Amino acid sequence: MKTLLKNGRILDPSLGLDIAGSVLIEDAQIVEVGAEVDVQGVQETYDCSGLWICPGLVDMHTHLREPGEEHRETIRTGTQAAAAGGFTNICCMPNTTPALDNPALVDFILDRASAPDAGGVFVSPVGALTVSNAGVHISDLAALKKAGVVAASDEGSPVQDSRVMMRAMETCLQVDLPILAHCEDRSLSSEGCMNDGSRSALLGLAGIPRCAEEIMVMRNCLLALNTGCRIHILRVSTWGAVEMVRQAKYLGAPVTCEVCPHHFSLTEDDVGEFDPNFKTTPPLRTQVDVDIILQALNDGTIDCIASDHSPYAPYEVEVPFQEAPFGLAGLESVVGATLTYVTHKGLLNPLETVRKLSTAPAKVLGIEAGSLSPGSSPLAQVTVIDPNVEWTFDAARTFSRGKNTPFHGVPFRGKAVLTFCGGEIYRDQLYPSARYQVELD
Amino acid sequence: MNNVLSIRQTPVDVVQTLLTAAGEFKRSVKKSGPVKGLPRRTVGLLFFENSTRTRVGFEQACHYLGYRTVNFSGSGSSVKKGETLKDTILTLRYERLEAVVIRHSASGSCNLAARYFNGPVINAGDGWHEHPTQALGDGLTVIERKGKIDGLKIAIVGDITHSRVARSNAWLFSKMGAEVRFVGPRTLVPGQTSQFPATVYHDLRAGLDGVDVVMALRLQLERMEEGLVSIGEYRRLYQINRSSLRSAAPDAIVMHPGPMNRGVEIDDLTADGPNSVITEQVTNCIFGRMASLAYAFGDVRAAGTGGLT
Numbered sequence: 040m041k042t043l044l045k046n047g048r049i050l051d052p053s054l055g056l057d058i059a060g061s062v063l064i065e066d067a068q069i070v071e072v073g074a075e076v077d078v079q080g081v082q083e084t085y086d087c088s089g090l091w092i093c094p095g096l097v098d099m100h101t102h103l104r105e106p107g108e109e110h111r112e113t114i115r116t117g118t119q120a121a122a123a124g125g126f127t128n129i130c131c132m133p134n135t136t137p138a139l140d141n142p143a144l145v146d147f148i149l150d151r152a153s154a155p156d157a158g159g160v161f162v163s164p165v166g167a168l169t170v171s172n173a174g175v176h177i178s179d180l181a182a183l184k185k186a187g188v189v190a191a192s193d194e195g196s197p198v199q200d201s202r203v204m205m206r207a208m209e210t211c212l213q214v215d216l217p218i219l220a221h222c223e224d225r226s227l228s229s230e231g232c233m234n235d236g237s238r239s240a241l242l243g244l245a246g247i248p249r250c251a252e253e254i255m256v257m258r259n260c261l262l263a264l265n266t267g268c269r270i271h272i273l274r275v276s277t278w279g280a281v282e283m284v285r286q287a288k289y290l291g292a293p294v295t296c297e298v299c300p301h302h303f304s305l306t307e308d309d310v311g312e313f314d315p316n317f318k319t320t321p322p323l324r325t326q327v328d329v330d331i332i333l334q335a336l337n338d339g340t341i342d343c344i345a346s347d348h349s350p351y352a353p354y355e356v357e358v359p360f361q362e363a364p365f366g367l368a369g370l371e372s373v374v375g376a377t378l379t380y381v382t383h384k385g386l387l388n389p390l391e392t393v394r395k396l397s398t399a400p401a402k403v404l405g406i407e408a409g410s411l412s413p414g415s416s417p418l419a420q421v422t423v424i425d426p427n428v429e430w431t432f433d434a435a436r437t438f439s440r441g442k443n444t445p446f447h448g449v450p451f452r453g454k455a456v457l458t459f460c461g462g463e464i465y466r467d468q469l470y471p472s473a474r475y476q477v478e479l480d
Numbered sequence: 481m482n483n484v485l486s487i488r489q490t491p492v493d494v495v496q497t498l499l500t501a502a503g504e505f506k507r508s509v510k511k512s513g514p515v516k517g518l519p520r521r522t523v524g525l526l527f528f529e530n531s532t533r534t535r536v537g538f539e540q541a542c543h544y545l546g547y548r549t550v551n552f553s554g555s556g557s558s559v560k561k562g563e564t565l566k567d568t569i570l571t572l573r574y575e576r577l578e579a580v581v582i583r584h585s586a587s588g589s590c591n592l593a594a595r596y597f598n599g600p601v602i603n604a605g606d607g608w609h610e611h612p613t614q615a616l617g618d619g620l621t622v623i624e625r626k627g628k629i630d631g632l633k634i635a636i637v638g639d640i641t642h643s644r645v646a647r648s649n650a651w652l653f654s655k656m657g658a659e660v661r662f663v664g665p666r667t668l669v670p671g672q673t674s675q676f677p678a679t680v681y682h683d684l685r686a687g688l689d690g691v692d693v694v695m696a697l698r699l700q701l702e703r704m705e706e707g708l709v710s711i712g713e714y715r716r717l718y719q720i721n722r723s724s725l726r727s728a729a730p731d732a733i734v735m736h737p738g739p740m741n742r743g744v745e746i747d748d749l750t751a752d753g754p755n756s757v758i759t760e761q762v763t764n765c766i767f768g769r770m771a772s773l774a775y776a777f778g779d780v781r782a783a784g785t786g787g788l789t
Contacts, residue, residue, distance in 0.1 A: 235671065235672075236671075236672050237670075237672040237673065237674045237675045238675070239670075240641075240670030240671075240672055240673055240675070240676065241488070241647075241675045241676065242587055242588065242609055243587040243606075243607050243608030243609035243610070243644060243647060244587050244588075244607075244608070244609075245608075246670075312489075312588065312591050313587065313588030313591050313592070354564065354566075357564065357566045357592075358564060358565060358566070358592070359565060359584070359586035359587070359588050359589040359592050359607075360586070360587065360588045361586050361587060361588070361607065362586055
């Protein structure tokens with residue numbers, strides 16, 4: 040079986056490619072990439088003129104909610120949402136119920152993710168840094184790694200005790216796992232529900248000060264510098280946090296970081312009159328933070344763009360703002376938001392955009408993804424993006440069970456229209472069927 | 481049908497209308513008792529927080545308007561059985577209540593209720609956000625004592641951060657043309673107040689300098705337990721008493737939304753002194769609530785000169 044994606048703009052940061060050309064997939068593997076490829080014996084042809092052909096996108100920050108919180112999302116619905124969002128590989132966070140702190144649960148997730156009715160994307164589990172995510176005893180990380188986790192994280196329950204965190208970093212260094220660090224000083228943020236600023240004051244809501252994030256970013260960077268453990272700072276939201284990462288990198292700490300689309304496109308003012316669809320952690324900040332985050336994306340201080348896909352059941356969100364849970368569903372809006380708010384504004388060129396969404400997260404995690412190079416991945420992972428299509432995000436039409444998104448009704452320019460992971464796993468209705476030809480014998 | 485959710489979101493002309501209506505209701509009730517001729521309505525009083533003066537104030541307001549009240553309390557309601565606020569509101573909607581008055585500990589809870597109730601929703605205090613009917617009663621009190629609000633200097637003193645009264649009053653007084661000051665320690669005043677129509681002072685005497693109205697706020701004891709303030713320090717630096725009032729205008733009136741911690745935010749002599757209008761505030765809040773309820777049902781002219789339809 041040969042599949043040809045032809046006449047597209049090939050964008051592959053791992054190969055330094057930004058050319059017009061085609062990608063040939065044979066028997067679920069990429070076999071040829073370039074301006075001229077052998078088109079003999081092709082059964083399927085996709086006309087990608089005007090579209091980007093990229094390495095499959097990698098989301099290093101997804102909450103699949105299973106096991107334990109299936110009313111919010113399941114591995115099946117979450118992976119379907121990932122495929123629709125253009126992702127071929129996602130990291131599922133360990134703060135499930137129970138927490139992902141033992142190898143049996145890793146097996147369970149990998150098994151469910153490979154089921155025929157799942158979305159067809161690779162799921163790379165992230166193990167709990169501490170047992171039950173309780174921040175006290177470090178998990179058996181060697182066993183977790185053997186079972187298949189690609190990183191360890193305290194996501195959702197950041198380790199408050201610096202001594203425990205330092206020991207965790209030493210352990211992760213030993214077993215060669217990066218730490219995906221949720222940075223939040225809970226003693227400063229505990230009562231807050233949005234950014235501590237003029238909007239929280241106006242609405243009479245308890246605020247989360249920016250230093251609650253920055254203190255922990257600084258602590259974790261210093262511990263990484265001290266131990267040599269690779270850490271990846273999850274979803275920076277303040278200009279101060281960005282500056283700490285910048286300084287840590289300058290000092291030689293093995294630190295990377297990510298930002299989520301809502302943190303480079305929205306501010307605290309978008310909370311409006313108590314809309315829980317804008318409640319997230321860290322909270323939406325100010326325009327100054329957004330401006331500096333965009334600048335840091337441009338200069339490379341911020342390495343990756345991630346979704347922090349945090350779906351909730353509708354009834355959990357239809358409550359007063361301060362009682363609503365933190366988190367936004369995001370897998371299906373990442374590409375649209377990134378192209379609309381970053382790429383089309385000239386803050387990232389297309390190749391760098393793909394790097395933030397695919398090649399860089401794959402590199403941070405050390406997984407076989409993020410490249411169109413033949414043999415770089417167990418299965419062909421390719422995402423085709425229409426960079427110019429104008430569409431409006433509609434939460435009701437998403438695959439995720441979580442409809443808690445701040446982007447409902449927002450116009451976007453740019454969308455993932457085809458996702459391949461071995462074979463085609465998602466095709467958007469915006470992709471004209473006339474472009475898709477199947478040659479029958 | 482109109483919601484009364486906040487003073488901030490209420491246009492100036494409507495605030496003026498409500499204040500005028502409150503004054504007219506007061507004169508009418510004093511002269512001839514309950515208002516006659518208004519349509520009979522059924523109003524739900526949904527109180528998730530304990531409250532005496534606000535609940536009684538609304539019951540009195542409904543009585544004077546000829547409305548029937550149905551009482552619900554958080555402790556006795558299905559909320560205790562795990563029902564969400566949304567479902568409680570939907571239940572009240574289909575129980576055919578015509579309006580609902582809500583007191584809730586969460587800021588914005590009334591905004592949520594308004595999305596699911598098909599009649600007017602009146603905010604009787606939501607978290608730290610707003611308490612609009614208290615502000616209307618307070619505004620009426622100032623107008624009665626000073627003849628106007630426009631041009632006055634008004635200081636609101638105390639725990640601004642956690643006070644819905646401070647927010648609603650600041651909006652009302654500023655919309656009516658007053659200069660508003662927030663006075664309090666740094667731990668009890670929001671760090672960023674750029675969106676508020678108020679100037680912040682951390683020094684009591686500077687904040688009270690020349691003001692026409694001094695409003696002390698209740699110091700909540702749990703804030704002391706949180707370490708936000710020491711009671712001794714607060715008393716020494718921010719108590720409204722004869723000494724601190726020397727900075728204010730000689731005829732300044734003293735207000736307090738109650739309940740008072742006598743000897744903490746205000747001393748006995750001042751609370752009961754000749755400049756105190758604290759008991760008048762309680763009475764006037766009934767008429768502020770009457771104006772709100774009648775406005776919610778469209779029984780008060782929406783704008784212009786105000787008054788009853």
